[in-house]
Amino acid sequence: MVKLINDAEFILIMKHSLKITLLLVLVFLGAQIIGLAITNSYIDVEKTTETGEAVFEDLPIGLERPEVEETTSFIWILIAVVIGTIMLLLMIKFKVGFLWKLWFFGAIWLTLLVAFGAFMPMMIAIVLALGLALWKIIRPNVYVQNLTELFVYGGLAAIFVPIMNIFAAVMMLLLISVYDMYAVWKSKHMVKLAKFQSKQKIFAGLLIPYALPKREIKKKGRKVKEKLVKIKTAVLGGGDIGFPLIFTGVILKELIEKGASFPFLKSLIVTVCVTGALLLLFLKSEKDKFYPAMPFITIGCLVGYAIVLLL
Numbered sequence: 001m002v003k004l005i006n007d008a009e010f011i012l013i014m015k016h017s018l019k020i021t022l023l024l025v026l027v028f029l030g031a032q033i034i035g036l037a038i039t040n041s042y043i044d045v046e047k048t049t050e051t052g053e054a055v056f057e058d059l060p061i062g063l064e065r066p067e068v069e070e071t072t073s074f075i076w077i078l079i080a081v082v083i084g085t086i087m088l089l090l091m092i093k094f095k096v097g098f099l100w101k102l103w104f105f106g107a108i109w110l111t112l113l114v115a116f117g118a119f120m121p122m123m124i125a126i127v128l129a130l131g132l133a134l135w136k137i138i139r140p141n142v143y144v145q146n147l148t149e150l151f152v153y154g155g156l157a158a159i160f161v162p163i164m165n166i167f168a169a170v171m172m173l174l175l176i177s178v179y180d181m182y183a184v185w186k187s188k189h190m191v192k193l194a195k196f197q198s199k200q201k202i203f204a205g206l207l208i209p210y211a212l213p214k215r216e217i218k219k220k221g222r223k224v225k226e227k228l229v230k231i232k233t234a235v236l237g238g239g240d241i242g243f244p245l246i247f248t249g250v251i252l253k254e255l256i257e258k259g260a261s262f263p264f265l266k267s268l269i270v271t272v273c274v275t276g277a278l279l280l281l282f283l284k285s286e287k288d289k290f291y292p293a294m295p296f297i298t299i300g301c302l303v304g305y306a307i308v309l310l311l
Contacts, residue, residue, distance in 0.1 A: 017210070020208055020210060020234045021234070021279070021282045021283065022279075023208050024206060024208045024234050024236055024282070025275060025278055025279045025282065027146060027149075027150070027206050027208065028206065028236060028240075028241060028275060028278060029271065029275045030150055031149060031150045031153055031154075031206070031241050031245070032241070032244065032245055032248065032271045032274065032275065033268070033271060034150050034151060034154055035151075035153045035154030035156075035157050035245040035249070036154070036157075036245065036248055036249060036252060036264070036267060036268070036271065037154070037264075038114075038115050038118045038119075038151070038154030038155065038157065038158055039154060039157045039158050039161050039245075039249040039252060039253075040252060040264055041057075041118040041119065042056050042057045042059075042118060042158045042162075043055070043056055043057075043252075043253065043256055044056065044057060045256055048256050048257055049256065049259050052257055052258075052259075053257060054162065054253045054256065054257055056158075056162045059114055059117070059158070059159065060113050060114060060117035060122055060125065060126075061113070061122070061126070063110070063114070063159075065159055065160075065162055065163055066160075066163055067163075068163055070163060070164055070165040070168055071165060071167055071168055072168070073160075073163045073164045073165075073168045074164070074168040074169070074171045074172040074175065077160065077172055078172070078175055078176070078179075081176070081179070081239075085189070085193070087103075088100065088193055089189065089193070092193075100197075100202065101137055101202060104137065104202050104204070105133055105134070105136075105137050108132075108133040108136060108137075108148060108152060109129050109130055109133035110129075110155070111151075111152045111153075111155030111156050111159075112128070112129035112132055112133060112148060112151055112152060112155060113125055113126060113129040113155070114154075114155035114156075114158050114159060115129075115151040115152065115154045115155035115158070116128055116129055116151065118154075118158065132144065132147070132148050133148075136148055136202075137202065140201050140202060142207055142208075142209055142233075145203070145206075145207050146206055146207065146208075149205065149206050149238070149241070152238075153238070153241050153242045153245050154245070156242050156245075156246070157242070157245045157246050157249040158249075160246050160249075161246055161249035161250055161252075161253055162253070164246070164250050165250065165254075166250060166251070166254055166305075168250075169246065169247045169250040169251075170247075170302070172243065172246070172247070173243060173244075173247055173294070173297075173298040173301055173302075174298065176239070176243055176294050176298075177292070177294040177295040177297075177298045179294075180239075180292035180293070180294035180295065181292045181294075181295060183292070184291070184292040185292070203235065204237065204238035205235055205236050205237040205238040205240070205241065206235065206236040206241070207233050207234075207235050208233065208234045208235075209232070209233040209234075210232045210233065210234075236278075236293075237293070239294070240278075240293045240294060240297055243294065243297070244270075244271075244274045244297050244298075244300070244301050247270070247301045247305075248267050248270045248271055248274070248301070248304075249267075251266075251267050251270055251305060251308060252264065252267040255267065255308075266308050266311060267308070269304050269307050269308055269311075270300075270301060270304030270305055270307075270308065271304070272304065273300045273301070273303045273304030273307065274297055274300035274301055274304060275300070276300060277296045277297055277299055277300025277303075278293065278296065278297060278300070280296070281293060281296045
């Protein structure tokens with residue numbers, strides 16, 4: 001789901017300036033490439049090529065991937081999405097925002113740990129992930145927000161790509177797209193969830209402000225009142241980043257299993273197509289209209305996969 005924050009309220013996709021649109025799409029592209037590199041680093045290419053079946057390195061600190069059948073794994077992922085949504089709606093109803101912060105902190109720390117563990121010694125990865133997760137919760141700002149989002153989804157992909165095959169990945173995209181359309185056009189609970197995240201100052205996704213945050217100072221006699229000036233911000237939800245990355249990671253896994261040449265570069269074809277689909281959505285969107293992003297992203301994924309198959 002693509003959203004826009006204006007005066008602390010989320011409105012599903014509105015027309016952004018070309019500069020902001022390009023910047024948001026470029027950060028999205030960066031998250032996809034970094035995430036794919038993280039996923040690739042967990043694949044034992046030599047053993048996978050020898051056996052014809054993907055062999056993945058273990059996750060840090062004894063974390064275990066879900067033990068499910070590849071073909072039906074998308075069902076469990078969708079169930080997890082639904083349960084997570086219900087839990088978040090209950091948090092909103094009972095006004096327990098601290099539980100959301102605790103939950104969000106745990107998820108960010110674990111995914112960052114998995115991401116950093118692919119490239120650095122484990123103790124450094126643990127400390128760095130913990131520090132960034134705490135910073136994101138305690139003193140949120142646009143810089144740490146986008147920096148962490150560049151790596152979070154790579155950690156997520158490293159967990160879920162090994163338990164999926166192409167069929168499951170395609171089904172995941174199709175069903176998530178249907179859910180996204182329902183959540184945006186019918187139930188509209190995505191707006192409610194986004195407003196809640198805004199109020200808690202914790203958002204899962206990318207944020208690109210139209211200007212750097214500023215403080216307004218007003219003097220009344222001897223009293224000085226200072227407040228943060230509200231800045232319009234373009235936002236892209238985390239699901240719109242994570243789901244296409246998982247799909248691309250599954251394609252990468254399949255290419256390596258088949259012993260294809262340049263599997264990483266071929267997988268990037270899907271990334272380019274997805275990025276193009278997202279850019280087209282931004283450019284063609286009309287002001288004040290609501291658009292679920294996942295159907296467009298899914299089309300980009302499938303077009304990219306078709307091109308890979310033709311090579």
